Amino acid sequence: MYGHERALVERLKDQPFALVGYNFGDELEHIRNAVEENNLTWRSFFGGKDRTVPEKYAVQGYPTIVIIDAEGVIRSVGHRTNDELIEELLAEM
Numbered sequence: 219m220y221g222h223e224r225a226l227v228e229r230l231k232d233q234p235f236a237l238v239g240y241n242f243g244d245e246l247e248h249i250r251n252a253v254e255e256n257n258l259t260w261r262s263f264f265g266g267k268d269r270t271v272p273e274k275y276a277v278q279g280y281p282t283i284v285i286i287d288a289e290g291v292i293r294s295v296g297h298r299t300n301d302e303l304i305e306e307l308l309a310e311m
Contacts, residue, residue, distance in 0.1 A: 220256050222299060227260050233308055234288070240265055242272055 227237050239262030241249045246264050253262060265271055275284055275295060285294040287307050294300050 220258060224257075224259060226299065226301070226304075230304075230308070234311055235304070235308065236261070239263065240271055242269075242277075243267055 223237060237260040239258065239260060241262060242265040246266075249262070249264055252258075271277075275282065275292075279297060281297065283294070283296055283299050284292060285300060285303055285307070287293050288311050293307065294303055
């Protein structure tokens with residue numbers, strides 16, 4: 219599940235790009251174990267059971283990928299990473 223994300227982070231490590239994980243609804247210990255077991259190399263935040271972030275972004279399933287441009291504008295919300303859009307946004311910068 220994380221192979222594509224790991225490759226994306228590695229490929230764009232010298233670009234103005236960040237992948238940020240947000241974990242919701244699970245127990246913190248379970249999330250810590252998943253981060254360690256899967257060698258996740260990007261920042262990840264724990265939201266507990268607070269529904270504020272999932273509601274704000276109208277999350278209806280997991281994973282939900284939100285792509286935000288350099289101006290802070292949401293450009294895409296979906297369930298797959300849109301590599302073409304990411305490349306386009308990087309080129310605009």
